[in-house]
Amino acid sequence: MAREIISTDKAPQAIGTYSQAVKIDNTVYMSGQIPLIPETMELVDGDIEAQITRVFDNLLAVANAAGGDLSHVVKLNVFLTDLTNFPVVNEVMARYFSEPYPARAAIGVAALPKAAEVEMDAVLQLD
Numbered sequence: 001m002a003r004e005i006i007s008t009d010k011a012p013q014a015i016g017t018y019s020q021a022v023k024i025d026n027t028v029y030m031s032g033q034i035p036l037i038p039e040t041m042e043l044v045d046g047d048i049e050a051q052i053t054r055v056f057d058n059l060l061a062v063a064n065a066a067g068g069d070l071s072h073v074v075k076l077n078v079f080l081t082d083l084t085n086f087p088v089v090n091e092v093m094a095r096y097f098s099e100p101y102p103a104r105a106a107i108g109v110a111a112l113p114k115a116a117e118v119e120m121d122a123v124l125q126l127d
Contacts, residue, residue, distance in 0.1 A: 008065035012036035028124040034116035
């Protein structure tokens with residue numbers, strides 16, 4: 001098994017003892033992304049739609065660094081501090097994904113780092 005640590009300055013740097021992603025053979029395990037702007041490491045301004053968009057942009061940047069894109073996502077986990085925002089996840093996700101969609105879970109949580117309202121992680125399968 002070939003193991004590679006994936007890192008890019010186009011997504012927020014890891015805050016702690018983890019990597020942005022780890023690639024093992026053709027599978028990429030992406031760490032959770034919150035709506036941080038990579039250049040400032042501050043939360044994006046705006047509503048939940050802006051936060052979700054930023055998270056997908058961050059995931060896309062890490063996927064690109066691994067040699068893929070969001071079409072390679074086979075599993076997506078969505079963590080929300082307010083599950084009533086889930087329809088907005090679907091709306092924004094439709095801009096980034098097309099069928100066949102990845103498997104997905106939506107989990108309601110009490111809090112997220114830096115008081116973000118959304119976090120997502122993903123698993124990619126590269127060709």
